[in-house]
Amino acid sequence: MAYTFRGNLCGYLCENYSEPLEGVTVLLYLPWQTERVTETAVASTKDTFRLVSEQERKDREQLLIGKAQADAQGNFEIVVDEQYSKTAFDIDFVCGTVPHQPPKPRQNEVQFHLTTVYPQWRTNRQEENSYYFQWNYCIASRWWCYIRGYYYDAWVIMGYMYVCGTKTPIPGVKITAMDADFITDDNLGTAVTDASGFFRIDYSSIDFKQTFLSPWIKIETNPGWPPTFVSGPDVYFKYEYNGVAIQSETPANRRNNVGYCLCVTLCLKDIVVTQPQIPASFTKIGNLGNYFINETVAGGNPNVIAAATGKTPASQAFYSCIKLRGNLSQKLNGVAMEYSFDTIETTGAGGSEIGTWTKVKAAQICNAVIGTFFTLTGDPSNPVIIEDYVVGPASGMDANGWIAVPQAGNFAPHIDGEILGLNTTTLNGNTVNMSGLVQGQSTTTKAPLQQNRFFKIRMIKREAGNPATEVVAGVSNPVAMFNTTYNNVPKYGSWMPQTANEMGVACIDIQEMIGGGGGTGCTPITNAIHVNYTAANPNMGSVSLVLNGPGGPYTLENATPVSNVAETFGTATELHNPALVPINTLPNCAYTAILSVELKLTNGEGQISNIYDWMSFCKD
Numbered sequence: 001m002a003y004t005f006r007g008n009l010c011g012y013l014c015e016n017y018s019e020p021l022e023g024v025t026v027l028l029y030l031p032w033q034t035e036r037v038t039e040t041a042v043a044s045t046k047d048t049f050r051l052v053s054e055q056e057r058k059d060r061e062q063l064l065i066g067k068a069q070a071d072a073q074g075n076f077e078i079v080v081d082e083q084y085s086k087t088a089f090d091i092d093f094v095c096g097t098v099p100h101q102p103p104k105p106r107q108n109e110v111q112f113h114l115t116t117v118y119p120q121w122r123t124n125r126q127e128e129n130s131y132y133f134q135w136n137y138c139i140a141s142r143w144w145c146y147i148r149g150y151y152y153d154a155w156v157i158m159g160y161m162y163v164c165g166t167k168t169p170i171p172g173v174k175i176t177a178m179d180a181d182f183i184t185d186d187n188l189g190t191a192v193t194d195a196s197g198f199f200r201i202d203y204s205s206i207d208f209k210q211t212f213l214s215p216w217i218k219i220e221t222n223p224g225w226p227p228t229f230v231s232g233p234d235v236y237f238k239y240e241y242n243g244v245a246i247q248s249e250t251p252a253n254r255r256n257n258v259g260y261c262l263c264v265t266l267c268l269k270d271i272v273v274t275q276p277q278i279p280a281s282f283t284k285i286g287n288l289g290n291y292f293i294n295e296t297v298a299g300g301n302p303n304v305i306a307a308a309t310g311k312t313p314a315s316q317a318f319y320s321c322i323k324l325r326g327n328l329s330q331k332l333n334g335v336a337m338e339y340s341f342d343t344i345e346t347t348g349a350g351g352s353e354i355g356t357w358t359k360v361k362a363a364q365i366c367n368a369v370i371g372t373f374f375t376l377t378g379d380p381s382n383p384v385i386i387e388d389y390v391v392g393p394a395s396g397m398d399a400n401g402w403i404a405v406p407q408a409g410n411f412a413p414h415i416d417g418e419i420l421g422l423n424t425t426t427l428n429g430n431t432v433n434m435s436g437l438v439q440g441q442s443t444t445t446k447a448p449l450q451q452n453r454f455f456k457i458r459m460i461k462r463e464a465g466n467p468a469t470e471v472v473a474g475v476s477n478p479v480a481m482f483n484t485t486y487n488n489v490p491k492y493g494s495w496m497p498q499t500a501n502e503m504g505v506a507c508i509d510i511q512e513m514i515g516g517g518g519g520t521g522c523t524p525i526t527n528a529i530h531v532n533y534t535a536a537n538p539n540m541g542s543v544s545l546v547l548n549g550p551g552g553p554y555t556l557e558n559a560t561p562v563s564n565v566a567e568t569f570g571t572a573t574e575l576h577n578p579a580l581v582p583i584n585t586l587p588n589c590a591y592t593a594i595l596s597v598e599l600k601l602t603n604g605e606g607q608i609s610n611i612y613d614w615m616s617f618c619k620d
Contacts, residue, residue: 001129003080003121005066008136009093010074011144013156014263018138019099020074028078029090030063031116032056043115046140052092052111063090088118091135098147100202101154110151114139141261149260157235158200159264161193168380169197170268174240177201179208179233180251188233208233232257237266241374242386244412245274271374271384273412275330280339282459282474284325285318286604287418293457293476310349310454310480315564316602317452317480317539319503321366323604324420324457326474328370328413330405335463338404339473341420343427346454346478357458359401360422367392368421371406371413391420404464419459425483428453435488435499439509440532440571443486449566450486452538454478482539482601493615504537506597506611508545511571513617524620527584529573531556531593536567541598545572549591549619554581556593563598583619592616 005028009021066078070093096109119133139147148154157177161170173193179186186208189201234256236249247268255262285291291305291312292298302313311317324341331337342357369388377385389406390396397403403420405413432447443449458475488499493509511530535543543561547554556572575581594614601608 001082001085001131002124002127003082003085004124004130004132005078005080005089005119006132006134007076007091008074009070009076009139010137011139011147012141013145013158013261014141017158017263020072021070021093021095021139022072022074022099023097024070024093024095026068026070026076026078027064027092027094027111028066028080029060029092030065030084031088031090032060032063046143048113048115049139049143050113052113057111060090065089085119085121085131088116090116095147098152098154100156100200101148101152101204110147112147145259145261153204153206155188155203155205155233155260156200157188157203157258157262157264158198159262159266160197161199161266161268162197163376163378163383164267164269166378168378168383169193169195170376170383171195171197172241172384173197173199173268175199175201175266176238176240177203178236178238178251180236180254181208181234185251186233188235232259234258235262237264239268241271241384242372242412244372244374245276246374247272247274268376270376270410272409273374275413276327276415278327278329278415280327280329280332280337280459280461280473282324282326282341282419282457282476283416285322285457285476285479286602287323287325288606289602289604290325291604293474295477297474305477305479307350307477310452310478311600312602314600314602314607315539315541316600316607317482318424318603319481319483319601319608320425320603321421321423323368323418324422324459325414325417326419326459327415328405328419330407330411330413332461332463333469335466335469336404336407337461338402338464339419339459339461340401340403341422342458342460343422343455345427346456348454349478349480351454351478353456360420361401362393362397362399364423364426365391365393365397366421366423368418369414370396370403370417370419371411373406373408374410374412422457424455424481427455428481428483430484431487432484433488434486434490434505437488437490437505437507437534438532439490439493439507439534440569441534442569443505443534443536443567449536450482450484450538452480452482454480480539482537486536491613493613495615495617502611503601503608504535504540504597504599504611505567506535506595507613508533508593508595508615510593510615510617513615525583525617526620527582529575529583531572532570533561533572533595534567534569535561535595535597536569537597537599537601538566539600540565540568541600542596543568543598544596545593546596547575547591547593550587550589551581552577552591561595586619588619590616590618 010018012018068076068078070076091114094111121131124130176190177188188203191199193199234254236254238248298304341360344357345354371389373387375385459473461473462470487501490507491498494514509532542563545556554575554577558574559570562568
């Protein structure tokens with residue numbers, strides 16, 4: 001017959017919170033003190049629980065009849081020989097570590113005796129001639145916390161975050177446990193509350209025994225004078241929500257000399273944002289590009305809009321709506337703050353200013369989120385409302401171009417974030433007409449070569465409504481901008497001519513297909529090809545002209561398009577792959593010539609897509 005001793009072990013950390021004893025080894029012995037079997041079997045486990053000495057362990061070695069390791073849920077099974085089916089058992093466990101323990105397990109395992117039991121075997125209906133006994137036990141917190149802390153230096157803080165006066169949980173709060181000390185407060189660890197508001201922070205004594213002499217001397221001190229030396233940390237909590245610091249406890253709220261397990265209930269009545277002590281300033285352009293506005297602000301960081309070019313490190317000029325970034329504060333000189341932006345054109349990168357500074361008005365901006373409101377609702381299904389504060393053409397800016405920073409306590413103004421969206425098209429938007437442009441010729445046959453224009457951008461801040469307090473809070477290098485649209489650019493050559501309006505010019509035609517190839521309807525392409533191309537933009541990057549088809553792709557050369565210039569045009573007649581490929585050696589099939597033009601233009605979030613033109617033909 002088969003007899004299986006099943007069990008589950010856990011340990012209480014708080015009154016209503018336990019953890020499974022994952023990884024412990026459960027030992028099953030024959031009774032050691034046979035004369036006291038009945039007495040110990042009926043006693044409460046909390047009274048029989050004890051540390052097993054090394055001598056006792058040796059004395060009982062011959063009595064061991066089985067062992068098993070507990071799984072992640074604390075479950076274990078030990079198969080017992082039938083000859084022991086009518087006897088009592090001593091139950092011990094051995095652990096070399098404990099759940100959630102910070103690194104460095106104990107070298108010597110520690111053994112504990114739990115209790116003595118008389119199994120009441122039950123029939124296992126799923127297996128013939130099989131019996132089992134189920135025994136579950138959860139170690140009291142006073143013992144389990146002591147074991148974790150004393151033997152394994154494993155300390156824990158856990159609890160819940162609620163809306164004050166309710167049991168409505170607040171998920172998503174980042175909680176940092178701090179130890180208040182005489183010299184420097186120690187960070188014990190951080191956790192984020194889950195959907196039930198629960199959090200857990202595991203740490204060890206090394207986290208709160210830091211001193212100015214660490215790592216040579218580590219000791220816990222109380223704040224105040226004279227310093228006193230104690231064993232446990234003095235705990236208080238700091239909070240963040242959605243990456244923003246909110247009202248927190250202070251060292252005055254500390255819980256002195258806490259034990260190995262600290263169980264707390266925390267609450268917030270409202271979310272009040274802790275206003276950072278960072279001056280309001282304009283520092284960058286672009287959320288993803290994150291380009292510093294000048295070399296001084298960059299402080300050596302190469303990701304800067306260069307004074308020499310007005311462009312990004314990738315030689316990109318700016319177009320369309322760009323996000324101006326920086327830091328905002330609710331107050332200036334202790335008074336509600338407002339801010340605005342000005343622009344001025346310059347003669348070039350590093351050039352002199354043209355005219356006077358002009359205030360940016362609502363019609364020149366695009367939507368930008370400049371901060372966030374956090375509101376506790378008391379609704380368990382939606383405990384916190386996060387509402388972005390948007391400044392755009394229709395809201396947030398007054399008629400004179402000033403933006404008032406919201407003063408509500410639950411408002412978090414951006415730090416290193418968006419503070420304005422500037423539509424650069426309002427500064428230098430333009431169109432040129434390419435109607436009638438012949439592929440292979442210069443765009444100057446229709447309009448002068450287009451150029452970037454350069455503008456400085458600056459931020460002004462002041463006490464609300466008080467011009468006397470205005471101060472400059474950041475000035476950019478002259479920024480290269482391009483917002484010209486080329487209208488009526490010819491596309492798809494003579495085969496199916498169309499036009500397009502784009503930020504640059506990219507057009508091709510195949511000479512053999514122009515005007516019916518000399519009036520014969522279409523000159524067959526057998527042993528020669530002439531691809532006429534034109535590409536233009538003052539911020540043009542790489543330009544490629546390729547032929548796709550069997551054996552390709554082939555590059556079209558002898559008059560190869562030039563990259564990184566304001567304009568390139570001509571007629572390409574040779575195929576290379578990479579060596580010269582005579583046209584007459586191409587298989588008779590369909591082919592497509594493609595012109596691709598890179599435009600080095602960015603809105604601060606990414607580069608504009610390449611522009612293309614293409615034409616297909618059949619080789620005879």
